[in-house]
Amino acid sequence: MNFELKSLDAAGCASARCDALLVLVPETAATGKDALSGWIAQARKSGDFDGKAGKTLALYQPQGVAATRVVLAGSGDGSARTVRQAVLAGMGTLRQAKRLVLCCAGPWTEAALRAAIAAVADASYVYTATKSKAEPRKLAQVVVAVAEVAKARAAFDQAVGLVAGVEFAKEWGNRPGNHATPTLIANAAKSLARHPGISCEVLGPREVAKLGMGAFMAVSQGSEEPLRFAVLRYNGAARSVAPTVLVGKGISFDTGGISIKPAGEMDEMKFDMCGAASVLGVFRALAEIRPAINVVGLIASCENMPDGRAVKPGDVVTSMSGQTIEILNTDAEGRLVLCDALTYAERFKPAAIVDIATLTGACVVALGGVRSGLFSNDEALAAALLSAGESALDPCWRLPLDDDYADGLKTNFADVANVAGRAGGAVTAAKFLQRFVGTRAWAHLDIAGTAWKGGAAKGSTGRPVGLLLAYLLGQAATAAPKAVARKRSVKA
Template sequence: MEYSVKSGTPEKQRSGCLVVGVYAGRRLSSAAQQIDEVTGGAVGQVLRRGDHQGKAGQTLLLHHLPNLPSERVLLVGCGKDKEFNEARFRESVAAAIGALKDTGATEATSYLTELEVKGRDVFWKIRHTVEATEASLYRFDQLKSKKNDANNRRNLKRMVLAVSKRSDLQSGETAIRQGLAIAGGVKLARDLGNLPGNICTPTYLAEQAVALGNQNGVKVTVLEESDMRELGMGALLSVARGSRQPPKLIVLEYRGGAEGEAPVALVGKGLTFDAGGISIKPAANMDEMKYDMCGAASVLGAVKAAAEIRLPINVVGVIPSSENLPDGNANKPGDIVTSMSGQTIEVLNTDAEGRLILCDALTYVGRYNPAVVVDIATLTGACVIALGNHASGLLANSDALARELLNAGKYTYDRAWQLPLWDEYQKQLDSNFADMANIGGREAGAIIGGSFLARYTRDYKWAHLDIAGTAWKTGKEKGATGRPVPLLTQFLINRAAKEGVAAE
């Protein structure tokens, strides 16, 4: 999709379709009012007949209105104007794209970007329009032998986004570039997440990282099993023992900041399939365990977005990747393994494996002397029970870092919610036979997962994002969401801006 920004009133635009908002109670937005006036009240007549009430998500396509050079007008319901917030704005954009896909229009001009969203400027509205549009157009049908042409109709090729002031044009272009970069990172994460485990193996994940590096000037290093053995990564390697697929430790280095500047480190869990090992999972919905590498996918997506925006910041991405399968050589409950840090772990449940591969990666990343470290993992089902699929769980040993991530989540509507990381929770990880156990009972499961990782992050500022509830959807809309790529990218954008340098 090609995007551009333009200043001008709707009645003068020659377009395949004008997109305007209508609030509940048939109240016209400013752009809809202007169209109504020039067409002799044609829009108002349609509303009075009851064909459109302005309900949120409701759409109505009008053709060849008098005195209007544009071929079509799409009315998009926005709900009550006082309740029109960030979520409703994105829903309105998605509804508009859904309707436009069913038309023959190749170009549309959207005036939804002029709607008032409390606390959000035109930059925010344009960037979110691009992101929401690309998300609405996303399809994953690479593995289908026959494409459904009706569902993949893509007449729409160009979207013009309206701004009320010419002074907003330059800012709008920057918002488009950022929106496309973030949407590209989200698409990469969704594509990787949606691939089945027989295709997206640790080796495949490493190959995609190398390809990303070649395209975006990112240095990529892939550590093999022998390298990990030399480093003493006993926790990570213990998880991989039950699989025929060799594990990989993937390291990406994006150097957009000053030489010697401490990097931001992103560490993503890359379990390309998790059957639970000897502590095997129930058969129902086990296919969704291909999504257990969505933390890794989000790191790749965020690094891709940062590189395309050309953020003036240094970023290191570390992805520990393996499978977790039952086998005669797999971890057994009661086994004790030694992590890279030298700490020993009693493996009471082999399905609590994400923290085992992450702890070695979190130790490894310390060699980069990072400014901060954020790990991203589909870590616990307990987080899904606590927060559902609306917010990612957040734990941190730095309140300032937690606030940065929370604020980035609010701005991108890719929200997180902070959980406590009190010392009292550490007692649940006590073991009679090792330095710690890898589980701590049913209580506070999401917090205990973070508490385990906290033992490996005492030397730097660290935050943990549990994305088990947000990384994918189940049911009819099953598929990867690409979250939290928007949150992570905005976090990096804010960090770069804090250094006093604006992104290109």
């Protein structure tokens, strides 16, 4: 889908030739003397439309407007959240449109503009990769009307970059396990290296064994599919700038291993690599936006299968850190994959480490599908991620990391067990991971409830690409003034 930014006022939008015109109307929007404003005023006067968030009014070939279909969508107070609500409601009535003009009857804020573009993409997304007669996305072109292109350009470019990243994450999250094997996921990572500033290295079983990643290898040993460990690098700043490391759980299919899952809804375990998909999506977005920051992405990918070689409950393995782990439940495999990746992350001397994983059903029970779970050992990092999630409409919620929660991970047969009891399962999983990050600023995002939807709307959400990208762009913006200040001090 092609997005285009154009300088158009209300009269220009009314005369724009397109299949559909989607007009966002705040409750307090002032109206002019053009045809479009006339229709808005008339709809308000008649009581058919009041601009409240999510309310819509469809018009067909209204006089004085070139578009075949016009939808007025109430955007409430004009905030990013109500604008997203308005766009999703409006797009629900415009499923056949091929060329859309999107405009606002009030001033755009940068946050609202980003939210509107993301919502258009979200509402029109169609998965086609494994369908023989798939009907592709109908919407081909979206013209976004603004007062001044120059002032809106930065927010527009960020939004378009985010769309590319979210849709890349959705693509890989939605693919079934036989079309998203560890090798294919690694190939997706390698494909990103075609973009300037991005490089990729992929390690296989032999290289991972040399590194001593015994926990990662234990999960993989029951599968015919070989594991893959992808190392992505985005270099947008000086080499001296410490990177942020993103670590994605990439279980391409999770049967639970010997601790096998029940059959019902097991097909959804193809989504167990959505942490890895989010890392892929972030790098796809970075390729478009190209901020001044350094980022490393680590994707540890394998299947969790129950054949005769599979790891057994009670087995003890040695992680890359040297710590031994008693595997009491083979269905708690994500933390075993992540712990070795977290140890590997240390070699980059990162400013911060963020791991992303569909880790626990307990987090779904706690937070449902609205907010991702956030755990962190660093107050500044936690605050930045919480703020990024709110601004990106991709929210998270911080959960505790009290040391008392780790008591359940004690065992007589190894340094640590991979599970504790049922109570506080999301927290004890995070406490397990915390053992492998030392004193580095670290955060863990449990996206088990937010990475995909079930039921009739089954599919990947692309979350938390928006949150992560907002965080990274915030770090780049914070670093930029410091770099300028240093440059000026040298001149002085």
